[in-house]
Amino acid sequence: MAHTPDGAASVMEQYHHALGEKDLETVCRITGPAFDGGMKECRQLTPMQFGMLSADDVKKLKATRVDRAKLQSKGPDKVVVPPGAIAPQIAMMAAQPKTFTMAWQGGTWVIVD
Secondary structure, three states: OOHHHHOOOOOHHHHHHHHHOHHHHHHHHHHHOOOOHHHHHHHHHHHHHOOOOOOOHHHHOOEEEEEEHHOOOOOOOOEEEHHHHHEEEOOOHHOOOEEEEEEEOOEEEOOOO
């Protein structure tokens, strides 16, 4: 993945698509750094998140796109993705808007917060 905000946006889209596919390995590769317990905690908690997704949520997650113009670059190794940059939004995300912070680690973008 490119070490650019566009690369971060592509990884964020991969994350949402992986949620929609219930692809635990991809989800945790991207979000593991955001968990206090790392990959182990991600692998324990993410299946519960999968269980909360409706058929409509899954459909929307598979179609997620990130509006590159709304990303906030915070230097070469950090990108902030505000809730308004992600569409379509699933009900859970719309009800509790989340700003994602992505960091360049180990040659790829990951979600750190």
